[in-house]
Amino acid sequence: MTDIWNLWMGRQDWVRDGDGPALGLGPTGAFDDGHILSPCVAFEDGLYRMWYVGSRGTVAERVYSMGLATARDGVRFSRRAEPVLSFADGRRSVLTPALLRNADGSLRREGGRLRMWISCCDFPSGSARHTLHETGSDDGTAWDPPSPALLEGVYAPTVIQEGGTFRLWFADVREDPWAIRQAESPDGRRWTVADRPALVLDQSWERGRLFYPAVVKADGLYLMWYGSYRSGEREMKTSLGLAVSRDGCAWTKSPSNPVFGPDPSRPWESHFTTSHTVLRDAGGRWRIWYAARRKPPFVNKYFAIGTAHWDGPA
Numbered sequence: 400m401t402d403i404w405n406l407w408m409g410r411q412d413w414v415r416d417g418d419g420p421a422l423g424l425g426p427t428g429a430f431d432d433g434h435i436l437s438p439c440v441a442f443e444d445g446l447y448r449m450w451y452v453g454s455r456g457t458v459a460e461r462v463y464s465m466g467l468a469t470a471r472d473g474v475r476f477s478r479r480a481e482p483v484l485s486f487a488d489g490r491r492s493v494l495t496p497a498l499l500r501n502a503d504g505s506l507r508r509e510g511g512r513l514r515m516w517i518s519c520c521d522f523p524s525g526s527a528r529h530t531l532h533e534t535g536s537d538d539g540t541a542w543d544p545p546s547p548a549l550l551e552g553v554y555a556p557t558v559i560q561e562g563g564t565f566r567l568w569f570a571d572v573r574e575d576p577w578a579i580r581q582a583e584s585p586d587g588r589r590w591t592v593a594d595r596p597a598l599v600l601d602q603s604w605e606r607g608r609l610f611y612p613a614v615v616k617a618d619g620l621y622l623m624w625y626g627s628y629r630s631g632e633r634e635m636k637t638s639l640g641l642a643v644s645r646d647g648c649a650w651t652k653s654p655s656n657p658v659f660g661p662d663p664s665r666p667w668e669s670h671f672t673t674s675h676t677v678l679r680d681a682g683g684r685w686r687i688w689y690a691a692r693r694k695p696p697f698v699n700k701y702f703a704i705g706t707a708h709w710d711g712p713a
Contacts, residue, residue: 403618406712407643408651411658413687413707420667420703421688422468422476425453430464430482433457436690436701437555439496439515440473440676441506447473448539449688450483450496450515451704458700461522463492467540473686474706484534484542486519493545494518494529495555495611495674499587502559502616504678512537514587516556516567517545529554529572533587550582550590555611555674558587566647568597568623570610576600577608579625581648597650598625598642604657605640606630613677614647621647624687626673629660634695636661637673659687659707667703669694674701685709 422438425431431453439450449468454461464482484493499514501507507514513536520529530548552573559566565584570577579598582590598609605627612625621644629636638660642650663669668691675689686708690701 403712404620404643407618407620407622407641408653408655409712410655411641411709411712413659413709415662415665415705415707416474417706418665420691421470421474421706422449422451422478422704423667424699424702425466425478429453429480430455431466431478433698434461434463434700435704436674437495438674438676438688438690438704439498440678440686440688441498441500442473442678442680443506446471447476449476449704450498450539452493452496453482454492454700458697459522461492461700462490463494465493465496465517465542473680473688476704479540483540484517484545486545490523491519491521494520497556497558499565500559502561504559504615507560513539515542516549516558516587518554518556519545519548520554527572528552531556531569531590546588549588550592557612557614559614559616560587566614568612568614570608570612571596575608577610579609579612579623593648597648598623598652600627602640602652602656604630604638611639611673611675613675615677615679616647617679620645621650622677623650624658624675624677626675627657629657634670635697637671637692639673639675639689659689661691667691667693668705671701672705679711683711685711 468476531553532545578596638657640656671692
């Protein structure tokens with residue numbers, strides 16, 4: 400029998416769902432009419448809910464709030480008109496929401512409540528300081544004010560709970576080149592970060608930074624879809640690679656990387672396809688929701704959210 404590890408190292412034939420995005424920019428005047436990214440998708444009670452971040456203004460002036468959209472099919476989402484979480488000071492951004500999940504990616508509640516971790520940055524100030532915060536909600540619509548900072552230098556967290564241990568993977572943005580790091584906690588608040596990065600730049604297609612780790616456990620393996628800028632491109636583009644681990648600590652990148660990337664034939668996602676959620680549905684099919692950017696000039700940090708499916712390794 401072919402080893403499942405080797406199967407996961409093969410190519411991935413993702414099929415886009417529909418001709419257009421799952422969610423585009425909000426209407427003129429809405430909180431998300433300029434930039435939209437970071438889809439955090441969960442399936443519960445027959446409904447897909449997508450928490451995402453959106454902003455108005457120029458790239459330099461952007462301040463993100465978190466929105467909510469829903470879909471029965473996971474493809475055609477309808478948004479709430481108003482954001483569901485913002486920082487009270489009006490300057491700090493809510494970034495890259497990550498729900499507490501079981502290792503298989505399914506939603507995990509604590510005492511009936513949702514737990515979520517977000518990154519934060521004050522972009523208008525010109526600061527590059529990113530911090531990790533926690534929030535909670537009963538219904539996914541009304542969220543607690545974000546906690547004080549839990550960790551420094553954290554962007555794009557993903558959090559799972561196994562037994563009594565919370566496991567965190569994130570992009571370490573304290574210095575270039577960005578790398579992927581991991582941490583553990585007994586309660587989701589006090590984190591111990593591993594001394595060595597989980598992933599660094601070391602494949603020929605990668606350039607500049609690694610970001611957006613999305614970790615799910617399946618087939619007895621930890622699977623991480625992560626993003627990087629593409630080397631050898633005249634214009635800035637991003638794609639996704641896959642890394643596989645038996646313990647969630649020591650990772651091996653797929654020789655088939657990148658496994659998912661932009662589609663030049665679709666103008667709204669011709670350059671970026673990162674900032675993503677990856678889940679396996681009840682039927683065993685894999686689903687991805689990703690943020691996309693169109694060609695320069697990059698007026699929109701991200702322009703739309705797309706979705707695709709894949710039957711999994713042969």
